[in-house]
Amino acid sequence: EKAGYKHFMAKEIAEQPVVIADALKHYTTAEGTLRLPEGVDFANVDRITMVACGTASYACHVAKYWFEQIAGLPAEIDVASEFRYREPPLSPQSWALFVSQSGETADTLAALRYASGKVARVVSVVNVPTSSIARESDLSLPILAGVEIGVASTKAFTCQLTVLALLALKAALDRGRIDAATLAGHLQSLRNLPGLMNHALSLSTPIAAIADDLAKAQDILFLGRGAMFPLALEGALKLKEISYIHAEGYASGELKHGPIALIDAAVPVIVMAPRDALFEKTVSNMQEVMARHGKVLLISDAQGVAEAGAGAWRTLTLPDMPPVFAPILYALPAQLLAYHTAIAKGTDVDQPRNLAKSVTVE
Ligand code: F6R
Numbered sequence: 001e002k003a004g005y006k007h008f009m010a011k012e013i014a015e016q017p018v019v020i021a022d023a024l025k026h027y028t029t030a031e032g033t034l035r036l037p038e039g040v041d042f043a044n045v046d047r048i049t050m051v052a053c054g055t056a057s058y059a060c061h062v063a064k065y066w067f068e069q070i071a072g073l074p075a076e077i078d079v080a081s082e083f084r085y086r087e088p089p090l091s092p093q094s095w096a097l098f099v100s101q102s103g104e105t106a107d108t109l110a111a112l113r114y115a116s117g118k119v120a121r122v123v124s125v126v127n128v129p130t131s132s133i134a135r136e137s138d139l140s141l142p143i144l145a146g147v148e149i150g151v152a153s154t155k156a157f158t159c160q161l162t163v164l165a166l167l168a169l170k171a172a173l174d175r176g177r178i179d180a181a182t183l184a185g186h187l188q189s190l191r192n193l194p195g196l197m198n199h200a201l202s203l204s205t206p207i208a209a210i211a212d213d214l215a216k217a218q219d220i221l222f223l224g225r226g227a228m229f230p231l232a233l234e235g236a237l238k239l240k241e242i243s244y245i246h247a248e249g250y251a252s253g254e255l256k257h258g259p260i261a262l263i264d265a266a267v268p269v270i271v272m273a274p275r276d277a278l279f280e281k282t283v284s285n286m287q288e289v290m291a292r293h294g295k296v297l298l299i300s301d302a303q304g305v306a307e308a309g310a311g312a313w314r315t316l317t318l319p320d321m322p323p324v325f326a327p328i329l330y331a332l333p334a335q336l337l338a339y340h341t342a343i344a345k346g347t348d349v350d351q352p353r354n355l356a357k358s359v360t361v362e
Pocket residue numbers: 053054055056057099100101102103104105108151152153154237238241357358359
């Protein structure tokens with residue numbers, strides 16, 4: 001049942017304000033404190049290693065910035081297919097964290113089994129609480145996204161990010177990096193997300209108009225800096241898997257180390273950049289693209305668009321959001337761009353060719 005939507009993906013994108021609110025209600029209190037399971041205590045943890053595949057690995061990649069910046073906790077990330085065969089040494093004081101929507105991804109499960117017994121705690125963040133990955137973890141946190149049917153992961157991604165943000169905040173608290181008042185402030189920003197997401201969803205019509213043009217492109221680049229870099233990777237993955245247009249995500253600062261050679265008037269470059277401390281640097285990368293006649297789509301907040309939107313091919317203005325958690329909000333325009341581009345191309349949005357919802361073989 002698509003509840004009146006044309007595709008499960010559209011329905012699942014639209015559900016995000018509700019499921020994010022549910023997840024926050026589950027893991028936080030109205031008084032502005034965390035309500036995480038008993039064993040979630042980072043006091044003696046020396047490192048966190050996060051492992052996943054695909055979109056879930058990009059959620060880990062965003063969370064790496066949070067664990068390091070908010071909690072001062074060294075964080076490593078890897079895709080499960082590399083981690084499991086690389087056989088990395090793991091500290092017995094560390095945690096290994098596995099993120100999976102299905103909880104059945106073969107490589108992620110094998111990576112979990114590799115880490116088992118080598119670390120202080122094997123933790124998972126899953127959507128399916130009865131899954132193998134959930135059952136084989138010492139501790140499993142459900143993301144409460146509800147059933148996700150569209151092959152392209154959408155609401156599971158933002159729910160993964162939300163739970164990972166709460167874990168990073170708990171780590172910051174346990175390690176004495178933030179006090180209760182700062183925590184309450186961060187939780188309030190997260191609690192504002194559903195409203196801001198509704199605003200982002202209301203941009204569906206202008207996004208569809210942009211997507212009509214993107215559908216004509218052969219290659220599309222996504223750029224982002226800091227925690228927006230993994231969002232660039234996710235935007236590119238979402239677009240390529242359902243529209244079959246070649247897309248790549250890059251850290252903005254890497255542009256001049258190679259990908260700038262691709263830029264010409266036919267290559268749209270999607271820049272995801274809230275007005276944060278690194279904004280000026282991203283703007284200078286954007287100008288390098290525009291100087292080579294690249295078509296820049298700038299996705300930012302009102303101040304960012306006002307300061308840097310001139311000369312861009314198109315702009316999209318999202319509501320203000322503290323930059324630290326902005327990736328959760330900026331996921332929505334990335335999903336909508338992929339969705340509408342696929343619609344414009346007439347591809348099978350919910351069941352893209354060659355892809356399976358749950359990858360239970362390596
Ligand atoms: C992309 C997508 C895949 C999955 C990946 C991991 O939209 O859905 O990249 O994220 O196959 O799947 P799970 O999260 O079930 O382990």
